[in-house]
């Protein structure tokens with residue numbers, strides 16, 4: 001029996017197979033000259049695979065599940081956030097056509113990336129058991145291709161969005177007061193300028209985490225710049241963690257921008273918001289608009305063409 005004192009004669013050979021030692025000593029040679037071509041087995045690959053299956057995917061499922069639960073609980077506790085004074089019929093221009101195009105282009109690309117990314121992450125557990133391996137394989141291939149092409153386009157849209165919306169999103173002292181008052185969601189009125197602290201947090205999350213997700217995605221999308229397997233693994237790690245954070249935050253943003261708050265969606269849909277909505281949610285911005293004489297005369301038209309909830313109070 002070998003008590004460890006006798007060295008395995010094959011140890012150098014297997015060291016060479018598993019790592020770079022062989023390349024350095026000339027034991028492993030390859031016709032292919034690219035990086036990692038003399039690494040026959042990358043032990044970190046298995047570690048990464050196990051981490052992805054046992055840690056990343058379950059954690060992502062918990063984070064996204066809890067986010068959904070939080071939204072449902074918030075809905076049950078707070079209900080729809082109505083315009084207290086009702087629609088005034090007075091409109092204020094909130095977003096230009098350019099800003100709206102930038103928003104929706106980025107949002108649509110993000111949603112495509114989020115849906116295809118989620119299928120790539122959870123497909124093995126959801127798609128294959130339900131639809132079978134054949135449909136699962138085809139769907140995964142389709143998602144992968146779509147994801148690969150939508151990613152760089154999202155990168156461009158994100159850059160334009162960061163520049164377009166930076167005005168009004170710089171942190172200020174009012175944000176702290178807004179946060180301390182819980183955003184005025186449970187009673188006390190919380191003052192806000194053009195954007196409140198919640199919106200600013202979303203802007204900076206998408207700007208910073210979004211940039212990381214795009215850059216790491218580009219490393220994965222274009223493996224032809226001599227980045228090694230470990231670089232690809234670290235990029236994959238940053239990419240998936242960043243993406244899960246963004247998707248969770250986006251779920252909250254989409255909820256607030258649609259069925260949660262009366263009068264919010266139409267600002268991004270038509271470019272105009274109702275003056276009572278502005279007064280109640282962005283009073284400091286409303287005061288600025290009033291001072292600048294930028295509040296239109298009342299009309300009988302509904303403030304937005306898409307009335308998502310019981311909007312006509």
Ligand code: HEM
Pocket residue numbers: 094103106107108110111161165169194195198199200202203206250253254257258264265266267268
């Ligand atoms: C169906 C999906 C979405 C809906 C319904 C939606 C809705 C809205 C609405 C209503 C506003 C205006 C809020 C206000 O007037 O204060 C807004 C602002 C904004 N949205 Fe979205 N949005 C969606 C997806 C996204 C996505 C995916 C992103 C980023 C990738 C995004 C980034 C922004 C930004 C940067 C603003 C400007 C306000 C701020 O800086 O927070 N939105 N959105």
